[in-house]
Amino acid sequence: MFPGDERVARIMDCGARFAGRRKADGGYAYYDLLQNRSFDIAGPNPTANERAQIYSQYGRFLELQRREAALAEVQQLAAEQPRVTEQPSVTELPMPINLRRPTTPPSKLEPCAIKGSLSCTWTKLTSTVRNAFASKRVASTNPR
Secondary structure, X not given: OOOHHHHHHHHHHHHHHOOOEEOOOOOEEEEEOOOOEEEEEOOOOOOHHHHHHHHHHHXXXXXXXXXXXXXXXXXXXXXXXXXXXXXXXXXXOOOOOOXXXXXXXXXXXXXXXXXXXXXXHHHHHHHHHHHHHHHHHHHHHOOO
């Protein structure tokens, strides 16, 4: 037949001229690399109508890929967010806490747990003001 290099060159030329490949049962098949699938065509090259059909199938293929990517992204976001547990029934709810009046009176001997908080500074301020007024009263009642 043909020597090695010439044979390869003819095969490459044939592949460039004819897009379709002959099927064993007759007819031709066109393999689309972008979609990774084959299409049945009438001759060795697809006609204009067959190309239009292949391109429309490629558009559907891309749309399906976009939808799958969007669905995967939504599922990933849903998996990352913490799930909301069911609300407890009315009988399981704790009793409301009175926020205006503490349940136990604050101890005067205990230092403030959180330094710089409003309750600590308010306690210090009121005790300082009381001491200042008390010392003025004592000074006015004891004339020297």
